[in-house]
Amino acid sequence: MNSPTTPTITPEVSGPSAGPLPSRPAGLGQPVNPADQAVPSGDRPSAPAFSVVRLGAGRHDVRYVLRIGDACLILAQRLGEWSGHAPILEEDIAMSNLALDLLGQARALLTHAAALDGQGLDEDQLAFLREERDYLNPVLVELPRGDFAFTQLRNAAVSSWLLLLWQRLEASRDAELAAIAAKAVKEAAYHQRHAADWVVRLGDGTPESSARMQAALAQLWPYFNELFDADEADAAAEASGLGPSWAALREPWTAFLSGLLAEAGLSLPPPSRFLSQGRRGVHSEHMGHLLATLQHLQRAYPGGRW
Amino acid sequence: MSAAVADRSTRLDAAWDALRQVPDPEVPALTLVDLGIVRGLREMTGGLEVVLTPTYSGCPATEAIRDDVRAALAPFGEIVVTLQRAPAWTTDWISADGRRKLREYGIAPPGPASEAVLRFQPRIACPRCASKQTERLSAFGSTACKSMYRCLACAEPFEYFKPI
Numbered sequence: 001m002n003s004p005t006t007p008t009i010t011p012e013v014s015g016p017s018a019g020p021l022p023s024r025p026a027g028l029g030q031p032v033n034p035a036d037q038a039v040p041s042g043d044r045p046s047a048p049a050f051s052v053v054r055l056g057a058g059r060h061d062v063r064y065v066l067r068i069g070d071a072c073l074i075l076a077q078r079l080g081e082w083s084g085h086a087p088i089l090e091e092d093i094a095m096s097n098l099a100l101d102l103l104g105q106a107r108a109l110l111t112h113a114a115a116l117d118g119q120g121l122d123e124d125q126l127a128f129l130r131e132e133r134d135y136l137n138p139v140l141v142e143l144p145r146g147d148f149a150f151t152q153l154r155n156a157a158v159s160s161w162l163l164l165l166w167q168r169l170e171a172s173r174d175a176e177l178a179a180i181a182a183k184a185v186k187e188a189a190y191h192q193r194h195a196a197d198w199v200v201r202l203g204d205g206t207p208e209s210s211a212r213m214q215a216a217l218a219q220l221w222p223y224f225n226e227l228f229d230a231d232e233a234d235a236a237a238e239a240s241g242l243g244p245s246w247a248a249l250r251e252p253w254t255a256f257l258s259g260l261l262a263e264a265g266l267s268l269p270p271p272s273r274f275l276s277q278g279r280r281g282v283h284s285e286h287m288g289h290l291l292a293t294l295q296h297l298q299r300a301y302p303g304g305r306w
Numbered sequence: 307m308s309a310a311v312a313d314r315s316t317r318l319d320a321a322w323d324a325l326r327q328v329p330d331p332e333v334p335a336l337t338l339v340d341l342g343i344v345r346g347l348r349e350m351t352g353g354l355e356v357v358l359t360p361t362y363s364g365c366p367a368t369e370a371i372r373d374d375v376r377a378a379l380a381p382f383g384e385i386v387v388t389l390q391r392a393p394a395w396t397t398d399w400i401s402a403d404g405r406r407k408l409r410e411y412g413i414a415p416p417g418p419a420s421e422a423v424l425r426f427q428p429r430i431a432c433p434r435c436a437s438k439q440t441e442r443l444s445a446f447g448s449t450a451c452k453s454m455y456r457c458l459a460c461a462e463p464f465e466y467f468k469p470i
Binding site: 179 | 363364365394396419444445450
Protein backbone atom coordinates (compact mmCIF):
# COMPACT_ATOMS: atom_id res chain seq x y z
CA MET A 1 0.00 0.00 0.00
CA ASN A 2 1.23 3.48 -0.78
CA SER A 3 2.26 5.91 1.90
CA PRO A 4 1.05 9.51 1.56
CA THR A 5 4.53 10.63 0.45
CA THR A 6 4.82 8.09 -2.36
CA PRO A 7 3.96 10.45 -5.25
CA THR A 8 7.03 12.61 -4.50
CA ILE A 9 9.48 9.70 -4.69
CA THR A 10 11.27 9.13 -7.97
CA PRO A 11 13.37 6.01 -7.49
CA GLU A 12 14.41 5.87 -11.17
CA VAL A 13 16.49 9.03 -10.71
CA SER A 14 19.96 8.31 -9.34
CA GLY A 15 22.93 10.42 -8.33
CA PRO A 16 23.76 12.56 -5.30
CA SER A 17 22.08 15.76 -6.56
CA ALA A 18 18.93 14.26 -7.98
CA GLY A 19 16.40 15.52 -5.45
CA PRO A 20 15.15 14.06 -2.19
CA LEU A 21 16.37 10.62 -1.16
CA PRO A 22 13.81 7.86 -1.00
CA SER A 23 12.45 7.50 2.51
CA ARG A 24 12.89 3.73 2.33
CA PRO A 25 15.25 1.46 0.41
CA ALA A 26 14.56 1.41 -3.32
CA GLY A 27 12.84 -1.71 -4.49
CA LEU A 28 10.96 -2.30 -1.26
CA GLY A 29 7.38 -1.18 -1.03
CA GLN A 30 7.59 0.87 -4.20
CA PRO A 31 4.56 0.81 -6.45
CA VAL A 32 4.99 -1.67 -9.25
CA ASN A 33 2.58 0.04 -11.56
CA PRO A 34 3.04 3.83 -12.01
CA ALA A 35 -0.74 4.17 -12.31
CA ASP A 36 -1.02 3.10 -8.68
CA GLN A 37 0.85 6.26 -7.67
CA ALA A 38 -1.88 8.51 -8.98
CA VAL A 39 -4.69 7.12 -6.88
CA PRO A 40 -4.10 6.52 -3.20
CA SER A 41 -5.10 3.09 -2.01
CA GLY A 42 -8.72 2.73 -0.95
CA ASP A 43 -9.81 5.50 -3.29
CA ARG A 44 -10.20 3.69 -6.60
CA PRO A 45 -13.32 5.19 -8.11
CA SER A 46 -14.21 2.22 -10.34
CA ALA A 47 -13.82 -0.56 -7.72
CA PRO A 48 -16.94 -1.23 -5.64
CA ALA A 49 -16.39 -2.39 -2.07
CA PHE A 50 -16.98 -6.03 -1.12
CA SER A 51 -20.56 -5.83 0.05
CA VAL A 52 -22.10 -8.58 2.10
CA VAL A 53 -25.54 -10.04 1.28
CA ARG A 54 -27.99 -11.73 3.64
CA LEU A 55 -31.12 -13.69 3.00
CA GLY A 56 -34.16 -12.56 4.94
CA ALA A 57 -34.27 -13.96 8.44
CA GLY A 58 -37.16 -16.03 9.65
CA ARG A 59 -38.19 -17.68 6.38
CA HIS A 60 -38.31 -21.40 7.17
CA ASP A 61 -38.46 -22.49 3.53
CA VAL A 62 -35.42 -20.37 2.61
CA ARG A 63 -33.40 -21.79 5.50
CA TYR A 64 -34.45 -25.33 4.62
CA VAL A 65 -33.31 -25.03 0.99
CA LEU A 66 -30.19 -23.05 1.86
CA ARG A 67 -28.97 -25.66 4.35
CA ILE A 68 -28.94 -28.33 1.65
CA GLY A 69 -27.49 -25.96 -0.94
CA ASP A 70 -24.67 -24.95 1.39
CA ALA A 71 -23.92 -28.59 2.24
CA CYS A 72 -23.42 -29.23 -1.50
CA LEU A 73 -21.43 -26.02 -2.03
CA ILE A 74 -18.98 -26.52 0.82
CA LEU A 75 -18.38 -30.21 0.13
CA ALA A 76 -17.74 -29.29 -3.53
CA GLN A 77 -15.11 -26.81 -2.32
CA ARG A 78 -13.41 -29.46 -0.16
CA LEU A 79 -13.44 -32.07 -2.94
CA GLY A 80 -12.06 -29.52 -5.39
CA GLU A 81 -9.00 -29.24 -3.15
CA TRP A 82 -8.03 -32.76 -4.25
CA SER A 83 -7.53 -31.59 -7.82
CA GLY A 84 -3.94 -32.44 -8.61
CA HIS A 85 -3.40 -34.03 -5.18
CA ALA A 86 -5.27 -37.34 -5.25
CA PRO A 87 -3.20 -40.53 -4.77
CA ILE A 88 -3.97 -41.75 -8.30
CA LEU A 89 -5.05 -39.98 -11.49
CA GLU A 90 -8.38 -41.84 -11.64
CA GLU A 91 -9.34 -40.49 -8.22
CA ASP A 92 -8.22 -37.01 -9.15
CA ILE A 93 -10.69 -37.17 -12.04
CA ALA A 94 -13.36 -38.77 -9.87
CA MET A 95 -13.23 -36.13 -7.14
CA SER A 96 -13.29 -33.27 -9.62
CA ASN A 97 -16.37 -34.85 -11.24
CA LEU A 98 -18.09 -35.35 -7.89
CA ALA A 99 -17.32 -31.74 -6.98
CA LEU A 100 -18.78 -30.60 -10.30
CA ASP A 101 -22.06 -32.45 -9.67
CA LEU A 102 -22.28 -31.01 -6.15
CA LEU A 103 -21.55 -27.54 -7.43
CA GLY A 104 -24.30 -27.87 -10.03
CA GLN A 105 -26.73 -28.98 -7.33
CA ALA A 106 -25.61 -26.08 -5.11
CA ARG A 107 -26.14 -23.59 -7.94
CA ALA A 108 -29.70 -24.79 -8.48
CA LEU A 109 -30.50 -24.74 -4.76
CA LEU A 110 -28.95 -21.33 -4.07
CA THR A 111 -30.82 -19.89 -7.05
CA HIS A 112 -34.02 -21.40 -5.70
CA ALA A 113 -33.39 -20.14 -2.15
CA ALA A 114 -32.83 -16.66 -3.57
CA ALA A 115 -36.08 -16.89 -5.54
CA LEU A 116 -38.03 -17.94 -2.44
CA ASP A 117 -36.38 -15.09 -0.52
CA GLY A 118 -37.52 -12.59 -3.15
CA GLN A 119 -34.83 -9.90 -2.69
CA GLY A 120 -33.51 -10.40 -6.20
CA LEU A 121 -30.20 -11.95 -5.10
CA ASP A 122 -28.49 -14.53 -7.32
CA GLU A 123 -26.47 -17.72 -6.84
CA ASP A 124 -23.12 -15.95 -7.12
CA GLN A 125 -23.95 -13.36 -4.50
CA LEU A 126 -25.06 -16.11 -2.13
CA ALA A 127 -21.99 -18.25 -2.80
CA PHE A 128 -19.41 -15.49 -2.52
CA LEU A 129 -20.77 -12.55 -0.53
CA ARG A 130 -22.15 -13.97 2.71
CA GLU A 131 -20.60 -13.76 6.15
CA GLU A 132 -19.62 -17.02 7.81
CA ARG A 133 -22.61 -17.09 10.16
CA ASP A 134 -24.99 -16.97 7.20
CA TYR A 135 -23.72 -20.23 5.68
CA LEU A 136 -25.92 -23.04 6.97
CA ASN A 137 -24.05 -26.24 6.01
CA PRO A 138 -23.45 -28.94 8.62
CA VAL A 139 -19.94 -28.75 10.09
CA LEU A 140 -19.18 -32.25 8.73
CA VAL A 141 -18.66 -30.97 5.17
CA GLU A 142 -16.37 -28.08 6.16
CA LEU A 143 -13.82 -30.21 8.07
CA PRO A 144 -10.42 -30.19 6.31
CA ARG A 145 -10.14 -32.87 3.65
CA GLY A 146 -7.85 -35.07 5.74
CA ASP A 147 -6.31 -38.14 4.14
CA PHE A 148 -7.85 -40.25 1.39
CA ALA A 149 -9.63 -42.53 3.89
CA PHE A 150 -11.19 -39.54 5.64
CA THR A 151 -12.38 -38.05 2.34
CA GLN A 152 -13.90 -41.30 1.08
CA LEU A 153 -15.67 -42.08 4.35
CA ARG A 154 -17.09 -38.56 4.52
CA ASN A 155 -18.19 -38.86 0.89
CA ALA A 156 -19.90 -42.17 1.66
CA ALA A 157 -21.69 -40.67 4.67
CA VAL A 158 -22.76 -37.44 2.95
CA SER A 159 -23.73 -38.99 -0.39
CA SER A 160 -25.88 -41.58 1.41
CA TRP A 161 -27.53 -38.79 3.38
CA LEU A 162 -28.08 -36.67 0.27
CA LEU A 163 -29.42 -39.68 -1.62
CA LEU A 164 -32.07 -40.26 1.08
CA LEU A 165 -32.87 -36.56 1.07
CA TRP A 166 -33.17 -36.30 -2.74
CA GLN A 167 -35.38 -39.41 -2.87
CA ARG A 168 -37.83 -37.72 -0.49
CA LEU A 169 -37.54 -34.30 -2.12
CA GLU A 170 -38.61 -35.78 -5.45
CA ALA A 171 -42.12 -35.74 -3.91
CA SER A 172 -41.81 -32.13 -2.69
CA ARG A 173 -44.84 -29.88 -3.22
CA ASP A 174 -42.35 -27.29 -4.42
CA ALA A 175 -42.11 -28.20 -8.12
CA GLU A 176 -38.68 -26.62 -8.61
CA LEU A 177 -37.18 -28.40 -5.61
CA ALA A 178 -38.71 -31.67 -6.83
CA ALA A 179 -37.14 -31.15 -10.26
CA ILE A 180 -33.70 -30.39 -8.78
CA ALA A 181 -34.01 -33.55 -6.66
CA ALA A 182 -35.08 -35.73 -9.59
CA LYS A 183 -31.84 -34.83 -11.37
CA ALA A 184 -29.59 -34.97 -8.31
CA VAL A 185 -30.87 -38.33 -7.07
CA LYS A 186 -29.25 -40.10 -10.03
CA GLU A 187 -25.93 -38.35 -9.46
CA ALA A 188 -25.92 -39.07 -5.72
CA ALA A 189 -26.39 -42.78 -6.43
CA TYR A 190 -23.11 -42.79 -8.40
CA HIS A 191 -21.37 -40.82 -5.67
CA GLN A 192 -22.54 -43.26 -3.02
CA ARG A 193 -21.42 -46.30 -4.95
CA HIS A 194 -17.99 -44.85 -5.65
CA ALA A 195 -17.31 -43.83 -2.05
CA ALA A 196 -18.83 -47.00 -0.58
CA ASP A 197 -16.55 -49.13 -2.80
CA TRP A 198 -13.53 -47.32 -1.39
CA VAL A 199 -14.70 -47.63 2.21
CA VAL A 200 -14.93 -51.42 1.79
CA ARG A 201 -11.71 -51.65 -0.20
CA LEU A 202 -9.69 -49.68 2.35
CA GLY A 203 -11.48 -50.90 5.48
CA ASP A 204 -11.08 -54.51 4.38
CA GLY A 205 -7.65 -53.92 2.88
CA THR A 206 -4.17 -53.85 4.36
CA PRO A 207 -3.50 -53.24 8.08
CA GLU A 208 -2.43 -49.68 7.18
CA SER A 209 -5.51 -48.86 5.07
CA SER A 210 -7.82 -50.41 7.65
CA ALA A 211 -6.20 -48.43 10.49
CA ARG A 212 -6.54 -45.22 8.45
CA MET A 213 -10.22 -45.92 7.80
CA GLN A 214 -10.88 -46.72 11.46
CA ALA A 215 -9.12 -43.49 12.49
CA ALA A 216 -11.20 -41.52 9.97
CA LEU A 217 -14.36 -43.05 11.41
CA ALA A 218 -13.37 -41.98 14.92
CA GLN A 219 -12.77 -38.41 13.73
CA LEU A 220 -15.97 -38.12 11.69
CA TRP A 221 -18.31 -39.98 14.01
CA PRO A 222 -19.32 -37.07 16.32
CA TYR A 223 -20.14 -34.86 13.34
CA PHE A 224 -22.71 -37.28 11.87
CA ASN A 225 -25.28 -36.29 14.49
CA GLU A 226 -25.88 -32.89 12.90
CA LEU A 227 -27.18 -34.57 9.73
CA PHE A 228 -30.26 -35.60 11.72
CA ASP A 229 -30.77 -32.49 13.83
CA ALA A 230 -34.13 -30.77 13.35
CA ASP A 231 -35.71 -27.48 14.33
CA GLU A 232 -38.74 -25.37 13.44
CA ALA A 233 -37.59 -25.07 9.80
CA ASP A 234 -37.73 -28.88 9.50
CA ALA A 235 -41.12 -29.01 11.18
CA ALA A 236 -42.45 -26.35 8.81
CA ALA A 237 -41.01 -28.17 5.77
CA GLU A 238 -42.60 -31.43 6.87
CA ALA A 239 -45.97 -29.78 7.54
CA SER A 240 -46.07 -27.90 4.23
CA GLY A 241 -44.83 -30.82 2.12
CA LEU A 242 -41.64 -28.96 1.16
CA GLY A 243 -39.44 -31.83 2.34
CA PRO A 244 -38.67 -34.24 5.15
CA SER A 245 -37.37 -33.30 8.56
CA TRP A 246 -33.68 -34.23 8.70
CA ALA A 247 -34.54 -36.29 11.77
CA ALA A 248 -36.49 -38.69 9.54
CA LEU A 249 -33.28 -39.63 7.71
CA ARG A 250 -31.49 -41.04 10.75
CA GLU A 251 -32.97 -44.52 10.65
CA PRO A 252 -32.48 -45.37 6.95
CA TRP A 253 -29.05 -43.72 6.94
CA THR A 254 -27.90 -45.64 10.01
CA ALA A 255 -29.12 -48.88 8.47
CA PHE A 256 -27.10 -48.26 5.32
CA LEU A 257 -23.97 -47.06 7.07
CA SER A 258 -23.94 -49.89 9.61
CA GLY A 259 -24.13 -52.41 6.77
CA LEU A 260 -21.34 -50.66 4.90
CA LEU A 261 -19.05 -50.45 7.94
CA ALA A 262 -19.69 -54.11 8.74
CA GLU A 263 -18.78 -55.08 5.17
CA ALA A 264 -15.62 -52.99 5.53
CA GLY A 265 -14.73 -54.75 8.78
CA LEU A 266 -14.80 -51.52 10.78
CA SER A 267 -16.08 -51.36 14.33
CA LEU A 268 -18.63 -48.75 15.34
CA PRO A 269 -17.46 -46.16 17.88
CA PRO A 270 -19.68 -45.67 20.95
CA PRO A 271 -22.56 -43.23 20.43
CA SER A 272 -21.53 -39.57 20.61
CA ARG A 273 -23.59 -36.83 22.24
CA PHE A 274 -21.71 -34.06 20.47
CA LEU A 275 -23.93 -31.91 18.26
CA SER A 276 -22.28 -29.41 15.91
CA GLN A 277 -24.30 -26.32 14.94
CA GLY A 278 -23.33 -25.46 11.37
CA ARG A 279 -26.94 -25.58 10.16
CA ARG A 280 -27.60 -22.74 12.63
CA GLY A 281 -24.62 -20.78 11.34
CA VAL A 282 -22.20 -21.66 14.14
CA HIS A 283 -19.17 -23.17 12.45
CA SER A 284 -15.84 -24.77 13.30
CA GLU A 285 -12.58 -22.82 13.12
CA HIS A 286 -12.01 -24.36 9.68
CA MET A 287 -14.89 -22.53 8.01
CA GLY A 288 -13.26 -19.09 8.03
CA HIS A 289 -10.18 -20.48 6.32
CA LEU A 290 -12.30 -22.25 3.73
CA LEU A 291 -14.25 -19.05 3.01
CA ALA A 292 -11.00 -17.08 2.74
CA THR A 293 -10.15 -19.28 -0.24
CA LEU A 294 -13.68 -19.44 -1.64
CA GLN A 295 -14.23 -15.68 -1.42
CA HIS A 296 -10.69 -14.53 -2.17
CA LEU A 297 -11.28 -13.28 -5.70
CA GLN A 298 -14.47 -11.42 -4.83
CA ARG A 299 -12.75 -9.75 -1.90
CA ALA A 300 -9.68 -8.83 -3.95
CA TYR A 301 -11.65 -7.74 -7.02
CA PRO A 302 -15.17 -6.88 -5.84
CA GLY A 303 -17.73 -7.39 -8.57
CA GLY A 304 -15.18 -9.17 -10.81
CA ARG A 305 -16.72 -11.51 -13.36
CA TRP A 306 -15.34 -14.68 -14.93
CA MET B 307 -55.01 -26.36 -43.87
CA SER B 308 -54.58 -22.62 -44.23
CA ALA B 309 -51.46 -21.19 -45.81
CA ALA B 310 -50.42 -19.58 -42.52
CA VAL B 311 -50.54 -22.88 -40.64
CA ALA B 312 -48.64 -24.64 -43.41
CA ASP B 313 -46.00 -21.91 -43.30
CA ARG B 314 -45.67 -22.27 -39.59
CA SER B 315 -45.22 -26.02 -39.68
CA THR B 316 -42.67 -25.74 -42.48
CA ARG B 317 -40.84 -23.15 -40.42
CA LEU B 318 -40.79 -25.42 -37.38
CA ASP B 319 -39.64 -28.36 -39.52
CA ALA B 320 -36.83 -26.20 -40.87
CA ALA B 321 -35.90 -25.20 -37.32
CA TRP B 322 -35.81 -28.86 -36.24
CA ASP B 323 -33.59 -29.59 -39.25
CA ALA B 324 -31.25 -26.81 -38.14
CA LEU B 325 -31.13 -28.24 -34.59
CA ARG B 326 -30.31 -31.70 -36.00
CA GLN B 327 -27.05 -30.18 -37.26
CA VAL B 328 -25.90 -28.89 -33.85
CA PRO B 329 -23.30 -31.20 -32.27
CA ASP B 330 -22.99 -31.69 -28.53
CA PRO B 331 -19.88 -29.73 -27.48
CA GLU B 332 -18.56 -32.54 -25.23
CA VAL B 333 -19.49 -35.52 -27.42
CA PRO B 334 -19.44 -34.07 -30.95
CA ALA B 335 -20.38 -37.43 -32.50
CA LEU B 336 -23.91 -36.75 -31.25
CA THR B 337 -26.25 -33.91 -32.11
CA LEU B 338 -28.38 -32.26 -29.44
CA VAL B 339 -31.42 -34.01 -30.95
CA ASP B 340 -29.70 -37.44 -30.82
CA LEU B 341 -28.92 -36.77 -27.17
CA GLY B 342 -32.58 -36.12 -26.46
CA ILE B 343 -32.11 -32.83 -24.66
CA VAL B 344 -34.30 -30.73 -26.98
CA ARG B 345 -37.67 -31.07 -25.27
CA GLY B 346 -39.69 -28.58 -27.28
CA LEU B 347 -39.73 -26.01 -30.04
CA ARG B 348 -42.47 -23.39 -30.17
CA GLU B 349 -43.38 -20.38 -32.25
CA MET B 350 -43.47 -17.09 -30.41
CA THR B 351 -43.93 -13.55 -31.59
CA GLY B 352 -40.86 -12.59 -33.58
CA GLY B 353 -39.00 -15.86 -33.13
CA LEU B 354 -38.83 -19.28 -31.49
CA GLU B 355 -38.67 -20.71 -28.02
CA VAL B 356 -36.45 -23.77 -27.53
CA VAL B 357 -36.86 -25.90 -24.42
CA LEU B 358 -33.70 -27.74 -23.35
CA THR B 359 -33.16 -30.04 -20.39
CA PRO B 360 -29.73 -30.26 -18.71
CA THR B 361 -27.95 -33.63 -18.72
CA TYR B 362 -26.07 -33.31 -15.40
CA SER B 363 -26.58 -30.68 -12.66
CA GLY B 364 -23.03 -29.46 -13.05
CA CYS B 365 -22.49 -30.05 -16.77
CA PRO B 366 -20.20 -27.22 -17.88
CA ALA B 367 -21.42 -27.61 -21.47
CA THR B 368 -24.88 -26.23 -20.66
CA GLU B 369 -23.91 -22.63 -21.42
CA ALA B 370 -22.09 -23.62 -24.62
CA ILE B 371 -25.13 -25.60 -25.77
CA ARG B 372 -27.41 -22.61 -25.20
CA ASP B 373 -25.12 -20.38 -27.26
CA ASP B 374 -24.84 -22.97 -30.05
CA VAL B 375 -28.64 -23.29 -30.25
CA ARG B 376 -29.03 -19.52 -30.46
CA ALA B 377 -26.46 -19.33 -33.23
CA ALA B 378 -27.98 -22.21 -35.24
CA LEU B 379 -31.49 -20.74 -35.06
CA ALA B 380 -30.52 -17.09 -35.57
CA PRO B 381 -32.21 -16.95 -39.03
CA PHE B 382 -35.57 -17.69 -37.39
CA GLY B 383 -35.67 -14.43 -35.43
CA GLU B 384 -35.36 -13.91 -31.72
CA ILE B 385 -34.48 -17.17 -29.93
CA VAL B 386 -35.43 -17.75 -26.34
CA VAL B 387 -33.78 -20.78 -24.71
CA THR B 388 -35.64 -22.13 -21.70
CA LEU B 389 -33.97 -24.65 -19.39
CA GLN B 390 -36.47 -27.11 -18.02
CA ARG B 391 -35.42 -29.56 -15.30
CA ALA B 392 -38.51 -31.74 -15.13
CA PRO B 393 -38.82 -34.43 -16.27
CA ALA B 394 -35.13 -35.13 -15.61
CA TRP B 395 -33.04 -36.19 -18.60
CA THR B 396 -32.09 -39.83 -18.79
CA THR B 397 -29.70 -41.65 -21.10
CA ASP B 398 -32.75 -43.68 -22.19
CA TRP B 399 -33.65 -40.63 -24.31
CA ILE B 400 -30.58 -41.04 -26.52
CA SER B 401 -31.98 -42.11 -29.89
CA ALA B 402 -31.20 -45.42 -31.64
CA ASP B 403 -29.36 -43.39 -34.26
CA GLY B 404 -27.41 -41.68 -31.48
CA ARG B 405 -26.41 -45.02 -29.99
CA ARG B 406 -25.12 -46.21 -33.36
CA LYS B 407 -23.10 -42.98 -33.78
CA LEU B 408 -21.62 -43.37 -30.29
CA ARG B 409 -20.47 -46.93 -31.06
CA GLU B 410 -18.94 -45.82 -34.37
CA TYR B 411 -17.14 -43.01 -32.54
CA GLY B 412 -15.63 -45.53 -30.08
CA ILE B 413 -17.89 -44.88 -27.09
CA ALA B 414 -19.94 -47.77 -25.71
CA PRO B 415 -23.57 -46.56 -25.52
CA PRO B 416 -25.31 -46.59 -22.15
CA GLY B 417 -27.27 -49.58 -20.91
CA PRO B 418 -30.81 -49.09 -19.55
CA ALA B 419 -31.06 -46.41 -16.84
CA SER B 420 -32.74 -48.97 -14.58
CA GLU B 421 -29.36 -50.71 -14.35
CA ALA B 422 -27.51 -47.47 -13.58
CA VAL B 423 -26.14 -48.14 -10.13
CA LEU B 424 -26.00 -51.85 -9.57
CA ARG B 425 -23.21 -52.89 -7.25
CA PHE B 426 -21.96 -55.38 -9.82
CA GLN B 427 -22.86 -54.03 -13.20
CA PRO B 428 -23.12 -56.14 -16.35
CA ARG B 429 -20.08 -56.46 -18.59
CA ILE B 430 -19.79 -53.62 -21.10
CA ALA B 431 -19.24 -54.66 -24.73
CA CYS B 432 -16.25 -53.16 -26.53
CA PRO B 433 -17.53 -50.71 -29.19
CA ARG B 434 -14.78 -51.85 -31.62
CA CYS B 435 -14.74 -55.65 -31.46
CA ALA B 436 -17.95 -56.29 -29.45
CA SER B 437 -16.12 -58.53 -26.96
CA LYS B 438 -17.50 -58.50 -23.45
CA GLN B 439 -14.06 -59.26 -22.02
CA THR B 440 -13.56 -55.71 -20.81
CA GLU B 441 -12.49 -54.05 -17.58
CA ARG B 442 -13.14 -50.67 -16.03
CA LEU B 443 -10.10 -48.45 -15.66
CA SER B 444 -11.74 -45.42 -14.11
CA ALA B 445 -15.22 -44.77 -12.75
CA PHE B 446 -15.09 -41.22 -14.06
CA GLY B 447 -13.69 -39.86 -17.29
CA SER B 448 -13.00 -36.71 -19.22
CA THR B 449 -16.62 -35.64 -18.78
CA ALA B 450 -19.15 -36.31 -16.02
CA CYS B 451 -21.15 -38.64 -18.25
CA LYS B 452 -18.45 -41.24 -19.05
CA SER B 453 -16.30 -43.98 -17.49
CA MET B 454 -13.04 -45.33 -18.92
CA TYR B 455 -12.67 -48.97 -19.94
CA ARG B 456 -10.20 -51.32 -21.66
CA CYS B 457 -11.00 -54.23 -23.94
CA LEU B 458 -9.07 -57.34 -22.96
CA ALA B 459 -9.69 -58.96 -26.38
CA CYS B 460 -8.53 -56.22 -28.77
CA ALA B 461 -6.56 -54.25 -26.12
CA GLU B 462 -8.14 -50.95 -27.14
CA PRO B 463 -9.17 -48.44 -24.48
CA PHE B 464 -12.66 -46.99 -24.82
CA GLU B 465 -15.19 -44.85 -23.00
CA TYR B 466 -18.57 -45.94 -21.69
CA PHE B 467 -21.48 -43.52 -21.59
CA LYS B 468 -22.88 -44.11 -18.09
CA PRO B 469 -26.60 -44.81 -17.80
CA ILE B 470 -28.32 -42.21 -15.66
